[in-house]
Amino acid sequence: MSILTRPSHPDITDAMWDKIDEIIDANKDIAGSVIGVLRMSQDAVGYLPVELIDYIAEGMNLPASQVYGVATFYALFSLKPKGRNIIKACTGTACYVKGIKEILSHITNKHGIKEGETTADRRFSLEGVRCLGACGLAPVMIVSENIHGNLKPDEVVGILENYK
Amino acid sequence: MSKNRIQLMLCGGTGCHSTGSKKFEKALQQELEAKGLAEEIKIVETGCNGFCAVGPVMLVQPEGIFYQKLKVEDVPYLVEEHFLKGRPVKKFFFVEQKNKATIPHMNDIPFFSNQVYRAMRNKGVIDPEVIDEYIAREGYFGAAKALNEMTPEQVVEQIKISQLRGRGGAGFPTGMKWAFAAASPGEEKYVLCNADEGDPGAFMDRSILESDPHAVLEGMIIAARAINARQGYIYCRTEYQLAIRRLDIAIRQAKEYGLLGENILGSGFSFNIDIYQGAGAFVCGEETALMRSIEGKRGMPRPRPPFPAHKGLWDKPTILNNVETLANIPQIIIKGGAWYASIGTEKSKGTKVFALSGDVNNIGLVEVPMGLPIRKLIYDIGGGIPGGKKFKAVQLGGPSGGCIPEHKLDTPIDYEEITKVGAIMGSGGAIVMDENTCMVDMARFFMDFIQDESCGKCTPCREGTRRMLELLEKICHGEGQDGDIQSLEALAEVIGQSALCGLGQTAANPVLSTLRFFREEYETHIKEKVCPAKRCVALLKFEVNPEMCKKCGLCFKACPSEAIAWKKKEVAVIDKSKCVKCMSCFDKCKFDAIF
Numbered sequence: 001m002s003i004l005t006r007p008s009h010p011d012i013t014d015a016m017w018d019k020i021d022e023i024i025d026a027n028k029d030i031a032g033s034v035i036g037v038l039r040m041s042q043d044a045v046g047y048l049p050v051e052l053i054d055y056i057a058e059g060m061n062l063p064a065s066q067v068y069g070v071a072t073f074y075a076l077f078s079l080k081p082k083g084r085n086i087i088k089a090c091t092g093t094a095c096y097v098k099g100i101k102e103i104l105s106h107i108t109n110k111h112g113i114k115e116g117e118t119t120a121d122r123r124f125s126l127e128g129v130r131c132l133g134a135c136g137l138a139p140v141m142i143v144s145e146n147i148h149g150n151l152k153p154d155e156v157v158g159i160l161e162n163y164k
Numbered sequence: 165m166s167k168n169r170i171q172l173m174l175c176g177g178t179g180c181h182s183t184g185s186k187k188f189e190k191a192l193q194q195e196l197e198a199k200g201l202a203e204e205i206k207i208v209e210t211g212c213n214g215f216c217a218v219g220p221v222m223l224v225q226p227e228g229i230f231y232q233k234l235k236v237e238d239v240p241y242l243v244e245e246h247f248l249k250g251r252p253v254k255k256f257f258f259v260e261q262k263n264k265a266t267i268p269h270m271n272d273i274p275f276f277s278n279q280v281y282r283a284m285r286n287k288g289v290i291d292p293e294v295i296d297e298y299i300a301r302e303g304y305f306g307a308a309k310a311l312n313e314m315t316p317e318q319v320v321e322q323i324k325i326s327q328l329r330g331r332g333g334a335g336f337p338t339g340m341k342w343a344f345a346a347a348s349p350g351e352e353k354y355v356l357c358n359a360d361e362g363d364p365g366a367f368m369d370r371s372i373l374e375s376d377p378h379a380v381l382e383g384m385i386i387a388a389r390a391i392n393a394r395q396g397y398i399y400c401r402t403e404y405q406l407a408i409r410r411l412d413i414a415i416r417q418a419k420e421y422g423l424l425g426e427n428i429l430g431s432g433f434s435f436n437i438d439i440y441q442g443a444g445a446f447v448c449g450e451e452t453a454l455m456r457s458i459e460g461k462r463g464m465p466r467p468r469p470p471f472p473a474h475k476g477l478w479d480k481p482t483i484l485n486n487v488e489t490l491a492n493i494p495q496i497i498i499k500g501g502a503w504y505a506s507i508g509t510e511k512s513k514g515t516k517v518f519a520l521s522g523d524v525n526n527i528g529l530v531e532v533p534m535g536l537p538i539r540k541l542i543y544d545i546g547g548g549i550p551g552g553k554k555f556k557a558v559q560l561g562g563p564s565g566g567c568i569p570e571h572k573l574d575t576p577i578d579y580e581e582i583t584k585v586g587a588i589m590g591s592g593g594a595i596v597m598d599e600n601t602c603m604v605d606m607a608r609f610f611m612d613f614i615q616d617e618s619c620g621k622c623t624p625c626r627e628g629t630r631r632m633l634e635l636l637e638k639i640c641h642g643e644g645q646d647g648d649i650q651s652l653e654a655l656a657e658v659i660g661q662s663a664l665c666g667l668g669q670t671a672a673n674p675v676l677s678t679l680r681f682f683r684e685e686y687e688t689h690i691k692e693k694v695c696p697a698k699r700c701v702a703l704l705k706f707e708v709n710p711e712m713c714k715k716c717g718l719c720f721k722a723c724p725s726e727a728i729a730w731k732k733k734e735v736a737v738i739d740k741s742k743c744v745k746c747m748s749c750f751d752k753c754k755f756d757a758i759f
Contacts (some may be wrong), residue, residue: 031478032460033442039402045332066461073619075613076402093595094366094521095181096609105746106325106724116399132403133367135521136179136216136528147182154216154749 004058007051011081019044020052024059034060038071047078075130083118083161088142093132098138102153103126109161110157123164169204170247171698173223173288173529177212177374177407178367184221184236185209185291187253190692192485201247208548209374211410213288215275217527220259221290223270230270231256232262247525248331261525261547267357278545280507280533283331283491283516287375287529292410295417298378304423306494314497319390320346323493325501327513331541332358332449332486333454333561333590334666335512335579341483345391347480349711353393355384355435356477357456358541359400359407366593368517369487371529373400373407376491378416381424381437381492387436388498391483396437399454411439412650427586431440446563446617450665451476451484452617465665473706486591488517508534516592522559523551532577539573542596553598563610563617564670566677567603588670588678600700603682604689608636610674618668625668630660632675642692652749701745705759712757719749719758 006017023040027033037056042048048071056065072075072145089095104115107126113119115128134140137149141156148159174180188269188539189207196202196364213221218232229252229442234242257266258273267273280285290297298304310319324339357380361369373380384396396715400408415437418424426434440458447453448463455477457463492514496504512534518541525547532541542558543546543756548554557567566576566587575581579589597606615629632655635648656672663669678685688694695703698740706720713735720730727742728749738749738758749758 032458034460035457036441039441039443056652067461070460071447074442077443091613093562093593093609094365094527096599097522097595097601099751101489102747102751105744106748109724109744109746130265130362130403130444131364131366132517133361133370134179134182134216135217135365135519136369137182138527139519149182153746153751154724157724 003132004055007055007061009049009051011044011047011049013053014141016044019057020055024056028060033061034067034070034120035063035074038067040079047081050075053079058059062132081118081122083122085123085144085160086125086127088127088129088132088133089115090130090134090138090142091128092133092135092138093094094135094141100139100141101140103151106153107160108127110160166464170227171214171225172207173210173257174207174210174223175211175213175219175221175288176221176703177216177371178282179212179216180219180221181406185234187236188206188220188234188239188508191236193242195243195444197249199242199243199578203674208291209293209316210287210288210290212371212529212660213375214284214371215526216529217525224252227252228269228271230268230273232394238663239580254293259610263549266612267431275398275528275530275545275547278540279531281531282504283372283379283488284375284496284518284529284531286379287371287581290376292375293413293618295414295421296380298376302498303378303494304382305498307382307389307423308429310389310432313431314389316346316390316392318495319386322396322501323390326496326504327501327511328489328492328496329503330486331488331492331516331591333564333588335589338489341485342387342390344471345481345483347562348391348474350481352395352478352480353391354477354480354482355387355391355393356454356458356482357395357396357398357490358396358449358484359404359488360405360442360449360454361401361487361591362449363523363591363593365519365559365595366562367519368529368592368593370404370407371433371519372491372517373404374485377410378418379491379494380487381413381414381418383485383493384437385424385428386403386493387455387483387490389433391481397440397458397477398436398437399440399442399448399458402441408439408441411747412480414646415439415748431758442466445619446613447619447667449519450667451477453665454484457481462619464621465566465667467626467664475487482599488592491618495644497533509578509581509696511580512589515678516577518592518594520546520594520596522595523549523553524596534578535576538568538702539596541577542573546596549596549598551598553600554595556599556601557603559587559597559674560593560607561588561673562593563614564588564591564666564673564748565590567606567681569681572681580748586673586674586680600685600697600699602695602697603678604636604639604695605699607675607678607699608640610640610707611636611671614667614671618671623666624662625664625671628655628663629671630680631655632659636675639686639689640695640700642689642700644686648690649683694698701747703740704750705747706740706743706745707748707759708736708738709759710755712755714755714757716754718752718754722748722752724748
């Protein structure tokens, strides 16, 4: 059982706090486990609010600065809330050569978001991600775990219409 | 075990998964059951077959028939024709781009017939989730030999004789690395596997992990024996979920069989392997940064010495090998180092796996003997450039590498020879570019990547790459000035000499290599404000040349923002106030009429 005080946060429910306590309890004695703890906590909440990072630091008995340093170093972690549908556009070399730039500009024109941004209604987050290793399908994007390959610029807006 | 008349080796790699292999498998299984064939014909989901471009792919054994681009709706026809009537279906055969000939057998397809399999010898042949299938192919024989018949010194000796060099890119002799760590005093030592494949356009390690995870585990066990380590970690990119799942299964099965854990095969030797998921930082492919990351810290490199062989993970002696390097180890132990060294060039032995992608017909994963000219890799195996376009360059070595132009294509695949032409062997990404690629834009792309991934610890890399990126962006935006090229060269030299880690020291390579072979393209951008390949948006006018316009209306249909006015038999006109510069019209126009 955790003895930490849970800060109130609009995006974290009691069930999520329970899950986070579970994650911390299982890992706090394992050296070097903080990256895994942050990953699992982000999976539970959707992102890492600063209040949560402080909470994890206290639970793991680490300086908050160190945990914050780790959370801001790795691309996987986000300190900002994300959209319901995350568009991960591959920006690897093969996708670049095959025209991911045009795909991105179509998304930007239609939904008004650039890489790293989220629409005001939190419908989409657009991310340019490192090579997904699916170069045979270039250009590629992943929308909410579905892979869309061999993209054509004029099709991309239509594909996104399926994600509400 | 029931006997099967036919085995269907269906590729279950990431590439084929995303083109629908799972749905196809389900439909095929249902159809086989409906036709009463399920007892005779077995579907085996293999790891990555390598030929990702034509997925989903399936090999029919023992006939050796290769099917490509399979779809769910084709299942009834395929089962009826081939598996009931015994007539292979021509419609799904591979078609050669050059002469449109169909090739039924996998081994006759040039993509496969020119390859030599060592690190990938089990790809597409076994079910990676069943340890028995790996064992049936001499699996764990190498580990058994190393543990029961050889001393650690003998193991290191064989790796030295094989002249195997690190396949992650730098090419450091593996045997020497092991010898250093073996000689390091200390009870606690570590064996690490670097599966943080970060180079854009590289997917060799992912495919090996997906198709043959046990080979990597076995390589690690042998390495542990050589240096006397008790614990190993596989540091894998978190994006590679399928690879992680298969590794997880493989580790569990190996433990059940007594091949991992306490007292392996009764030898008294104990060794454990855990998977560690990375969190998305390119620099963590650098060995000291990777170790910091396993320790739960920011993955920043530190100066060497001390080298990891003396002070690595948790300051204990550590060896770090790449996935492909480790996958080669078991066969070297079984067949001997001299066998491995029997192919290749004087200083580069064995084979190398490449991920061939970009503007090339046969995209996929290939393993070729060292010494093969790069031209053969692109034209014989890769099948040349699609759409009748001209070859411009091939990029090897990712952000640390360089572009090799047409007149250097006969360079053999060899660590030293590739370095001589300004690229590096790298981890195996080979991205082919056709004439429509702008080399200044390519250099800008890599610098943008490096700048973004720079960990920020040392000034030359943190600040220098940013300045280089600014210069390249200026040039791509048509604001280049006299002297910019010289500034780029000066910055490149300073960064190369003073950055802390390999990532920084090689950061300028993509710029230097494009300057070496495509300097005139930089000059055209700067002096004439023109992008010859028409890729730099800021240098394009978005106007239609009435003399070249064939009035076909394709651009009009492609425009997403209704900026193009066109009527039948009239030249198209672009309204610049509505144009969003998305390039759709450029891509659609077949006559180069838009500029």
